[in-house]
Amino acid sequence: MARHVDLVAIVFSGNRTAGSAESRTVGRVRRLVRGLAGFPFRQVWFGLQEAYRDEFGGPSDVDTIRVPEVNDPEVARIVERIRPDLVLVSGTNCLADP
Numbered sequence: 459m460a461r462h463v464d465l466v467a468i469v470f471s472g473n474r475t476a477g478s479a480e481s482r483t484v485g486r487v488r489r490l491v492r493g494l495a496g497f498p499f500r501q502v503w504f505g506l507q508e509a510y511r512d513e514f515g516g517p518s519d520v521d522t523i524r525v526p527e528v529n530d531p532e533v534a535r536i537v538e539r540i541r542p543d544l545v546l547v548s549g550t551n552c553l554a555d556p
Contacts (some may be wrong), residue, residue: 467542469523
């Protein structure tokens with residue numbers, strides 16, 4: 459894809475959300491189960507990232523933004539400011555409406 463489009467920004471999300479002790483415990487258990495079940499996928503994903511870095515050297519010349527979680531209002535502001543043709547999201551299936 460890097461041969462066909464310009465990478466203009468990367469947003470890293472800590473994926474931290476507030477919640478009760480019970481919901482945090484349930485979340486931890488879910489992450490553990492997903493982590494174990496998704497281990498083969500994670501191996502492939504990290505292998506793809508490594509291959510990209512090896513071939514393209516990594517995206518050192520783009521804005522890098524860190525936010526507490528993917529639905530942080532700052533993410534919507536960044537997308538509105540940059541107005542990219544395409545937004546890729548990896549690692550979540552829980553996107554909120556802006």
